[in-house]
Amino acid sequence: MLTEAQAWQALDAVEDPEIPVVSVTELGIVREVVAEGDALRVVVTPTYSGCPATELIAESIVDALKAAGAGAVTVETRLSPAWSTDWIADDARAKLRAYGIVPPQSAAPGGGQVVRFMSRTLPCPRCGSTRTTRLSEFGSTACKALYRCEDCREPFEYFKPI
Amino acid sequence: MGAQMTMQTTPEHLEYVLRLGDAALIHGQRLSEWCGHAPVLEEDMAMANMALDLIGQARLLLTHAGKLEGQGRDEDALAFLRHEGQYRNPTLCEMPNTDFAHTIVKAFLLGSFNLLLWERLGGSGDAELAAIAAKSLKEARYHAEHTGDWVIRLGDGTEESHRRAQAALDVLWPYTNELFAPNATDDAVSAAGIGPAWAELAAEWEAAVLPVLKAATLTVPARTPFQSYGKFGRHSEYMGHLLAHMQHLPRSFPGATW
Incomplete structure (x- = not known):
């Protein structure tokens, strides 16, 4: 036991x-x-x-x-x-970044608000550039969005806040 | 269980939850048809992700409906073993994908509606329904956002994408009448504090949807008296084909599990 x-x-x-x-x-x-x-x-x-x-x-x-x-x-x-992604532990955020997934940046938005053509400044997890573009609100799993770095040209994923 | 102990289940309460569950199930089933067929890989993933969210919501809602009904039917029995006339989704959900513009316009109209619905249902007197709504709201926000972005991109895009988006809106718009048609189920559920009558959401929905359609340079069709009746079990010609596809496996192999 x-x-x-x-x-x-x-x-x-x-x-x-x-x-x-x-x-x-x-x-x-x-x-x-x-x-x-x-x-x-x-x-x-x-x-x-x-x-x-x-x-x-x-x-x-x-x-x-x-x-x-x-x-x-x-x-x-x-x-x-x-x-909520707000429950993800701080240590885990560092691990996600090292794994190539940008951790949820801000607190999860509440209610039914919709932010259209959202332009978050997300640093590329590989080269650190902030010239990044969102390709899709949906990635390889339900919890991630798909981005691309305009400098190193690599795609990366973002753990989106909910 | 909790809901049964704290409140008497009325037929209207069950009917209302079935409408929510079936709307999520049938809309999710339609979106899943894009898996492997979407115009670009990113949208293939987006369609599959939205479908997964919706089918997940349908599982929770139909499980809850089965408990409210108290006849021992689980999510699978309700999802796969009912006849066409027993499904309670609005007709809009079952409309065929046709092309990418149709799917995007439909998912935007429904997604914007769901967002308002889940927000209101977060305060439902049915604790289980309130919990499902709070969870679904977080997902619906991304659906409305993603499809709204695409409505603008298509409508305000090329001549061809605009033509297709406008054609989709012209076909689908009349089916939104059904979402807001007053009915006895909604009245009873609203009076019991379980959820809003959907008609209450009409003004807010238009306020959310019209600016996006305008930004997309699309012309909103005039309202007509046309009514569809999927919520009451009278479905379009498309529903039987959808169900045949969806139910084929569980009906051919009763009790099969993965």
């Missing part, structure tokens, strides 16, 4: 399947770990409604906790409050 602290430690090693440099705890997906006798209950909040990684993450959490010696493990999904 595992204590809650040991469980959190085990979860620190569970990587996000699509961005394998940050853990599910660093992303702020794991909201709560509750020991109930020998059993553990883990509360997770999905990033995007349709994120295909959600089910794999739940399985990885169960596997990691069992491997660390946990008894029964249940994973519970909690929708409210909705996940």
Whole structure:
């Protein structure tokens, strides 16, 4: 059996399947770990409604906790409050940048506001140039937008704030 | 479960949640048809991403509808095993993709509507629906933004892109009447504090949509008395084909899982 602290430690090693440099705890997906006798209950909040990684993450959490010696493990999904990129840990932001993904720059905008033809100044994660252009609001996964650096001409991704 | 314990489920409440779930499902299904076919790779990814968000929202909404109904139907039973007349999406959602301009104009009109709807539903008296709305709002903002940018790019683009965007708007605009048509379900749900009557959103929606269409140099068609009735289960000729495609696998292999 595992204590809650040991469980959190085990979860620190569970990587996000699509961005394998940050853990599910660093992303702020794991909201709560509750020991109930020998059993553990883990509360997770999905990033995007349709994120295909959600089910794999739940399985990885169960596997990691069992491997660390946990008894029964249940994973519970909690929708409210909705996940926000503001919950991503500071260490994880540095890891994202080193991996080539620009971390979410500002606090997530609230409500229904729409900013059309948004021109954020995003520094290229490779050469540091700020002459960058957004190619699409959607990238290789639901959570990222696609940009291009006008100086080194390399494409890069931006973890968009929600 | 929570919703069942805190409030009595009325048929109108269930109907309202089904409309939301089916709108997300059918709009998402249509967008997913672009996967591998979009004019450029970036838009292929954008269409697939929006489709994923919408189908994710549909899963949450249909799961909730199944609980409200209390007959043991899960998201899959509701998504795949109903007949055409039992789907409650507005007809606009099922309109065919036709070309990229049609899809963009449709996704913009619907996306701008969803943005307003999710914002209002964040304060729903149905706690589960409020939670789904708060999550969906964050996604809908990017959909409205992306498709709005493209409406301007196409409308104010080349002669050919303008012609296609205008043709799309001319076809699709009359179907937006249905979004705002008053009906008894909306009245009951609004009175119960579960969600807005969609007609309440008409003015705000026009205020959001018209400036973008203007910037796109598109001419907004005059309002006509035309009404479609998808919300009431009376669908267009396109719906049966869409369902045949969408339901084929789960109906051919009942209970199949990945």
